[in-house]
Amino acid sequence: MQEEESGGEQSEQQEGGSGDGSGGGDGSGGGETAANGEEVYQNNCASCHGQDLSGGAGPALDTVGGKYSKDEIKQIIADGFPDAGMPPGLVQGEDAEAVAQWLSEQQ
Ligand code: HEC
Numbered sequence: 420m421q422e423e424e425s426g427g428e429q430s431e432q433q434e435g436g437s438g439d440g441s442g443g444g445d446g447s448g449g450g451e452t453a454a455n456g457e458e459v460y461q462n463n464c465a466s467c468h469g470q471d472l473s474g475g476a477g478p479a480l481d482t483v484g485g486k487y488s489k490d491e492i493k494q495i496i497a498d499g500f501p502d503a504g505m506p507p508g509l510v511q512g513e514d515a516e517a518v519a520q521w522l523s524e525q526q
Pocket residue numbers: 460463464465466467468476477478479480483486492495496500503504505506509510518522
């Protein structure tokens with residue numbers, strides 16, 4: 420008879436635990452789940468294209484969003500310009516996605 424009592428309690432507890440399941444974190448502590456495009460740019464691209472997108476070893480990118488779409492920028496990042504000095508595949512995956520998105524907004 421004691422067993423029946425404790426069984427009832429357990430099934431009540433399970434009801435309360437439903438989250439919305441939309442967290443989607445990648446396990447890194449704190450901060451945003453998606454990569455930050457501007458940060459990716461500063462870490463990987465600014466050395467050639469300038470911290471304020473004004474150019475340097477590479478061309479200015481301050482109006483690049485008017486010239487290329489996000490997908491085209493992603494392609495440029497993947498291919499690079501090996502002959503002109505921009506290595507291919509500098510950033511990949513989520514980071515490439517984020518920086519392409521951010522640059523496509525610069526116009
Ligand atoms: C080692 C230097 C270097 C780095 C680092 C670099 N680039 Fe470049 N990038 C260049 C050069 C040089 C060109 C010009 C290529 C040409 O015109 O043939 C260029 C061209 C580009 C272009 C085309 C611009 C235009 O107006 O046609 C885009 C877009 C671009 N880079 C994005 C990026 C992004 C995004 C990153 C970081 C993930 C990055 N670059 C990192 C050197 C660099």
